[in-house]
Amino acid sequence: MIYFDNNATTKVDPKVLEAMLPFLQEQYGNPSSVYRLGKAAAHAVARARAQLAGLLGCEPSEILFTSCGTESDNAAISAALTADPDRKHLITSKVEHSAIIKHAEALARRGYEITWLGVDQNGLIDLQELQRAIRPDTALVSLMWANNETGVLFPIAEIAEICRERQTPFHTDAVQAVGKVPIDLSRLPIQFLSLSGHKLHAPKGVAALYVNRRAKFFPFLLGGGQEGKRRGGTENTASIVALGAAAELAAEHLSEENTTVRRLRDRLEKGLLETIPGVAVNGQPRQRLPNTTSLSIEGIDSETMLLVLDQRGICCSAGSACTSGSLEPSHVLKAMGFSTERARGSLRFSLGRFNTAEEVTQALQIIPREVAKVRQLSNGVLAV
Numbered sequence: 001m002i003y004f005d006n007n008a009t010t011k012v013d014p015k016v017l018e019a020m021l022p023f024l025q026e027q028y029g030n031p032s033s034v035y036r037l038g039k040a041a042a043h044a045v046a047r048a049r050a051q052l053a054g055l056l057g058c059e060p061s062e063i064l065f066t067s068c069g070t071e072s073d074n075a076a077i078s079a080a081l082t083a084d085p086d087r088k089h090l091i092t093s094k095v096e097h098s099a100i101i102k103h104a105e106a107l108a109r110r111g112y113e114i115t116w117l118g119v120d121q122n123g124l125i126d127l128q129e130l131q132r133a134i135r136p137d138t139a140l141v142s143l144m145w146a147n148n149e150t151g152v153l154f155p156i157a158e159i160a161e162i163c164r165e166r167q168t169p170f171h172t173d174a175v176q177a178v179g180k181v182p183i184d185l186s187r188l189p190i191q192f193l194s195l196s197g198h199k200l201h202a203p204k205g206v207a208a209l210y211v212n213r214r215a216k217f218f219p220f221l222l223g224g225g226q227e228g229k230r231r232g233g234t235e236n237t238a239s240i241v242a243l244g245a246a247a248e249l250a251a252e253h254l255s256e257e258n259t260t261v262r263r264l265r266d267r268l269e270k271g272l273l274e275t276i277p278g279v280a281v282n283g284q285p286r287q288r289l290p291n292t293t294s295l296s297i298e299g300i301d302s303e304t305m306l307l308v309l310d311q312r313g314i315c316c317s318a319g320s321a322c323t324s325g326s327l328e329p330s331h332v333l334k335a336m337g338f339s340t341e342r343a344r345g346s347l348r349f350s351l352g353r354f355n356t357a358e359e360v361t362q363a364l365q366i367i368p369r370e371v372a373k374v375r376q377l378s379n380g381v382l383a384v
């Protein structure tokens with residue numbers, strides 16, 4: 001099997017599994033308990049917090065462990081709205097993950113006003129439009145660091161600076177950026193940042209929200225006093241330990257993302273562009289994650305293509321995993337102004353540090369052949 005779908009989820013690094021296992025076995029204490037078994041668990045959670053803070057360049061106390069990237073996104077928006085109930089305006093973009101879009105849509109139904117920033121053909125927002133959209137009653141600007149479908153990177157430092165000048169809280173969904181691009185929160189005026197474990201070789205069901213120590217925060221999950229009274233619920237110790245270990249490994253492998261992984265992605269992309277006629281890259285090619293390529297392939301239907309490639313052992317994706325299964329074309333590609341046809345013929349390949357040059361070579365032999373077959377097939381069907 002060739003796994004080219006690392007933006008959907010990643011393989012748990014064996015070292016991460018090794019680090020977490022004792023906390024599913026003999027080290028089962030509750031971190032809130034006073035005896036040694038509990039203290040050992042609390043100590044492990046504290047260590048994981050420091051490891052994650054190390055990757056992000058923040059204080060350990062600014063890290064809040066959550067259950068998923070979706071919860072982190074929801075918690076950030078909820079905190080901003082609760083902090084300042086008179087502010088009922090939110091700014092986000094049309095290309096965000098559904099964890100932001102669905103929440104913003106629900107808020108709109110409850111009377112909040114949402115400004116949906118559009119993107120150009122490259123997948124980038126207009127910073128002047130952002131500047132004009134900020135109002136005195138803007139509770140939060142929420143814009144993603146890296147797009148999960150195209151890999152396009154928003155200019156987060158500039159966006160953060162604009163929000164700082166206007167004293168407007170800023171949240172970034174950095175689920176796809178953490179571990180792939182350098183992040184140093186000590187240098188950026190960001191209030192909230194979301195990340196998720198399973199996108200960086202930790203298991204599913206653990207994530208984090210960075211909350212700047214100067215930001216007002218109100219819990220999303222009310223309950224016990226865990227996480228410095230910022231999130232109720234007994235800590236998922238084993239998974240938190242895993243996220244800490246994954247963060248430390250991500251820091252060690254970060255430069256590799258920009259060399260080895262980028263080279264593999266570039267070779268795959270170049271190879272497909274050269275061997276398949278009618279292929280185009282979606283998204284600004286230079287301002288992009290090093291691991292992702294989103295390609296529009298004329299004359300194919302991506303759902304069919306996924307099934308065919310699966311038969312040949314290649315895992316990739318059509319748009320985001322959360323929306324595939326439905327026939328709706330990707331909202332990201334539509335927002336970039338592409339036709340429904342182009343959006344429906346798009347495939348995303350997302351690589352990771354466990355991929356090899358041999359896999360890229362094999363994929364370059366398989367994919368062009370299968371595209372040709374699918375094209376022939378759909379021509380035949382149309383001719384009937």
Ligand SMILES: *Cc1c(COP(=O)(O)O)cnc(C)c1O
Binds near residue numbers: 067069
């Ligand atoms: C995967 C993803 C999420 C959701 O994270 P989960 O842990 O799966 O809830 C949010 N935002 C982006 C950009 C993502 O890629």
